[in-house]
Amino acid sequence: MPAPKLGNKSTSASHVKPVVVRTIAELRQITGAWRKAGEAIALIPTMGALHEGHLALVREGQRLACRTVVSIFVNPTQFAPHEDFSRYPRDEAGDVAKLATVACDLVWAPDASTMYPPGSATRVHPKGAAIGLETDFRPHFFEGVATVCCKLFTQVGPDFAIFGEKDYQQLQVVTQMARDLDLPLTVIGLPTIREPDGLAMSSRNRYLSAEDRATAVTIPRVIADVKAAIAARADLTAAVAKAKQTLSTAGFRVDYVEVRDATTLLPYEGATTQVPRVLVAAWLGKTRLIDNA
Numbered sequence: 649m650p651a652p653k654l655g656n657k658s659t660s661a662s663h664v665k666p667v668v669v670r671t672i673a674e675l676r677q678i679t680g681a682w683r684k685a686g687e688a689i690a691l692i693p694t695m696g697a698l699h700e701g702h703l704a705l706v707r708e709g710q711r712l713a714c715r716t717v718v719s720i721f722v723n724p725t726q727f728a729p730h731e732d733f734s735r736y737p738r739d740e741a742g743d744v745a746k747l748a749t750v751a752c753d754l755v756w757a758p759d760a761s762t763m764y765p766p767g768s769a770t771r772v773h774p775k776g777a778a779i780g781l782e783t784d785f786r787p788h789f790f791e792g793v794a795t796v797c798c799k800l801f802t803q804v805g806p807d808f809a810i811f812g813e814k815d816y817q818q819l820q821v822v823t824q825m826a827r828d829l830d831l832p833l834t835v836i837g838l839p840t841i842r843e844p845d846g847l848a849m850s851s852r853n854r855y856l857s858a859e860d861r862a863t864a865v866t867i868p869r870v871i872a873d874v875k876a877a878i879a880a881r882a883d884l885t886a887a888v889a890k891a892k893q894t895l896s897t898a899g900f901r902v903d904y905v906e907v908r909d910a911t912t913l914l915p916y917e918g919a920t921t922q923v924p925r926v927l928v929a930a931w932l933g934k935t936r937l938i939d940n941a
C-alpha cells in the first residue's frame with residue numbers, strides 16, 4: 649500500500665469556498681475518493697462560531713494532510729438542559745467564508761437528526777481523564793463530547809484529528825478514547841491561541857460585555873501566578889487559594905482552580921516526573937470561561 653500523501657497546500661492566496669456537505673452518503677463519497685487517491689485527511693471538529701484559534705488548527709491540518717475537513721455541529725448531547733445550547737452562537741455563512749481563507753476542503757455540517765437519528769441510543773462513557781474537573785460541574789459533558797467525536801471520526805475517517813489545548817481535559821479525554829478504542833487516527837493538540845492581552849480565544853467570549861471582557865483577562869493572569877509559584881516551589885495550596893480569591897474579588901464565581909498532572913490529570917504532587925498543568929473554570933455573569941497552561 650503506498651504511503652498517504654501528506655499536506656503541503658499553500659493557504660496564502662486561496663479563497664475558494666469549501667464544499668458544505670450534510671449527508672453521510674455524500675461525505676463518504678468524497679472522503680472515499682480522497683482515500684483512494686492516497687490523500688491523508690485532517691479533521692478539525694468544531695461547533696462553529698469560528699475564530700483565529702480554529703483557523704490555526706486548520707492551518708496545522710494543511711501542514712499534516714492533503715485534505716482538511718472542518719465539522720460544524722452544535723452537539724446537543726454535551727449541553728445540559730439549563731446550559732447555553734439554544735443561544736450558542738451560530739453563523740455558518742460567516743464560518744464558511746473564514747474557512748475559504750485557509751483553503752479548507754470540506755465542511756461537514758450534519759443536522760441533529762443526521763447525527764442522532766430517531767432511536768439512536770448508543771453512547772460512549774469515558775472514564776480516566778474524564779474523571780473530575782469539568783465532570784464535577786458538567787456531569788453530562790464528556791459523554792456527549794466522546795460520543796460525537798467517536799461518530800465524527802467514524803463518519804469522516806481522518807488520519808489526524810486536531811484540537812486546541814484550551815479545552816485541555818477534552819483533548820486528554822478524546823486522546824484516551826482514541827487509544828482505548830483503537831481508533832485508527834492520531835489525535836493532535838495545539839497550543840491555545842490568545843488575544844493580545846492574554847485571554848484565550850473562545851467562541852463564548854462574544855457573550856462578554858465590554859466590562860466583563862476587561863475582567864476576563866484575570867484568568868490567564870492567575871494561571872501565570874500559580875505557574876510562577878510552582879516554578880518557585882512555593883506553597884501550592886496557598887497559591888491556589890490566592891488565585892481563587894483574586895478571581896472572586898474580580899467578580900468571578902469560581903468552579904475550580906486546580907493543578908494536575910498534564911498527562912493523567914491526576915493531582916500534581918510535585919514529583920520531578922510530573923509536568924504540572926494549571927486548570928481554571930469560572931463564571932462571569934452567565935458566561936463560563938475555562939483556560940489552562
Ligand code: PAF
Pocket residue numbers: 693694695721723726793796797815818
Ligand atoms: O470543542 C468543541 O468545540 C466541541 O466540544 C467538539 C470537540 C467539537 C465536540 O462537539
